Amino acid sequence: STLPAVAEELLREIKKAFQETSQVPDDLLLGLKFIFGPSAVPALDLVDQRSVTRVRAPSGRILYQVLGSSGKLYTCYSSCHFCTCPAFGFSVLQKSESLLCKHILAVYLSQAMGACQELAVSEEQLTNILLAEEEEEG
């Protein structure tokens, strides 16, 4: 498959540019738009608002929590592309129309630009975050 490699390279370029110039050039932003379509602007907005938190447990286990526009907190996994938002379930899983949802893209962009908030929790708290998602859906 081609698209993931392209997306990854694009994000790397953004990271490199940001590291060098503290800025993201226009063409890379347009590239984001080209590849990720309608998710691009909302994802950047989430980055602007510092909505992404990296949650880390002592074992080294990580997950990401993104504060959505509605005020809802969504959880994104770090080991695979997964987000608890409905758009992910629809566009990515069901329709295979997008690579990512805006939250996962925001996670990557926040990583690239060093815009993640950091939160350290206990092993149990991290487990509870994951379990809480299950209960909500169930």
Added chain:
Amino acid sequence: LCRGGLAERLCRLQNRERSAISFWRHQCISDDKIPSDKSGVLIVKILEIFEECTIQVAICQQLEQSPATLSPEDAVINAEEPILKVLFTRETAAHLKSRPQDVIHIYPPWQKLLLQNADVPVIMNTYFSQKVLLSEHSEARERTYGLTKMLIRKNIISLAQTFRLDDLDDKLHQESSDNQVPHALQTPNKGDSKHHASALSAVNDSLLEMVERQGAVGWREVQVRVVIQRVYCLPAREGYRSHTQGNKPLCATPVANSDPPNVRLCLLVQDAYGMFSEVQLQSLSSTDDIEQYCRRWEGKSCCLAGMKILQRTTRGRSLGLFSLIDSLWPPVVPVKVPGQSQDSEMMTTNLPPPSFCYILTVQSGEIHVEVDEEEQISNLYQPPAVHDLKEILRIDGCNKRCSFWAQVLYRRLQSKQGVPVDQREMLLFVTDSTLQNAVHGIPKVVAVSVTASCVLSVEIIEALSAGSRLVFFKDALWGNGRIICVERTVLLLQKPLLCSAAGADLSELTGPVRLDELDSTTQASSVCALRGTVVGVNESTAFSWPTCNRCGNGKLELCPQDRELLYCIQCSEVVTTPVLKMQLEVFLRCPSRAQSTVKVKVWHEISVALFVLLTVLLFLQTYEVQSVLGKEVGLLNCYVHSVTSHPNCVALEEIVLL
């Protein structure tokens, strides 16, 4: 959107781009010719198209110049021309309607992206793209194409493929398990080193805890102390599976192969909380040892370690296993209650019967079952409750395990082609003193069905074919008025060490065995005795044949070397003294069942009384039916083949009791 933020900036850029695109497209249509400005235009020829998410990926060949200037002969794919991967958005792709072999002009601003570890450059931002038609011919073709929809392969992207933004990992990200979040409870794999007894952790008394710790750190070292309630063999082919049909007694299908039976030694164990588990151990080469294992191991405690869970089964799925568990419920001593501190008043026998059971097996290689043979029998052990046959026939309910002593009178093999003797199903007709001395209304002899899933030791099989033996049936199944031996039933010749004989009369039978007489209640597949008068002879059924005196094989052949001699294939030897068998069907009138026609197949060897006369007559072929008619036939022991009502007929075969 945040003022001055990235999102706002992209919004502005996007709006500008959108207007540029629509302006350009408008211009193309109105001008109706290829724009002359050639600088920066990418000319590509599409080779292959596929889709990923909503992006269309086109593998293209970059052309140096517009193919309009080339003659058709030159428009052949030149392997030297560079290959590109051109991406189009859904909207652009819909506009272009491109197909392989189409030529596309891509106008700036397009972007080129070079991927790491990939030779083929990627072209993005291809909004300003236009298809070039080479001739009028293609225009017409274009119109037809426009009507038909082309099917494009869509690649599904794996979610396991994440993006690595760090430069430190130069390698392309790998898919799946390498990216797994490290499990907090897992320790780095130390390899499957042999662990010694000293490395084993303290002994546990809960099977459930051991099961729950599977996969966690140190689970191999967990030891559980349990009591062995039962030892038996299971046919390895079926193992823990059982064919259940509602409440009918079990009858597993026979293992129909000629290889030596593959049996596994199994233990039914119980822990201090009353929970059961079936542990499947090694395969036994000769099934002789089962009696030894029963005697040495039943009732003793043992330590299990390093077990692997084969299955978690429930009552509904394993009726056979649970009928055995039910026979051991409730526990004879109070058991611990999980979660409570173990004061003596917390322990209880008042628990509901188990609804699930784990089936465990040993890890390949070592067997971690240490049975303390020297120790005393555990308090938790429940030996089989022995009853006499009269009591068993009175048991209420279905699928109940029962144990009894019985004298085997007659064995009938259910013949199935090609199945070895020791794997065939058989019917055993048994009795004990309680049945023999019983009053009217209780049968004198009971049929016990032995299915192929009931593993029989070589000793037992020999004993059953030799002579009348007293056999102990441990954990047979009673249901629907029948006793059957299924998996987990064990037939033993010797008395088990510990047995609660609830008033069972284990004495040998006094006097000759008596069978029930043939009457109106006699059913097929039973045995009975009869007496009557010969009223007819079925001459067409009379014949004689030689049989092997060693094995009884009735299909002897002529010896290839000397065609005067007979040869037995089963013994692979010449038969020097064949036994002559003769049979004949006679019709009797039996006063005990006067209204039926009684047809009895009588054999030469056995029925000396009647047959002496007939033998001579048949042999000489000068007999007259008249002389046989009216002869009294007294108390033949027979096996009932069939009983039909229309016509009212009973077909029997004379038998000899063991």
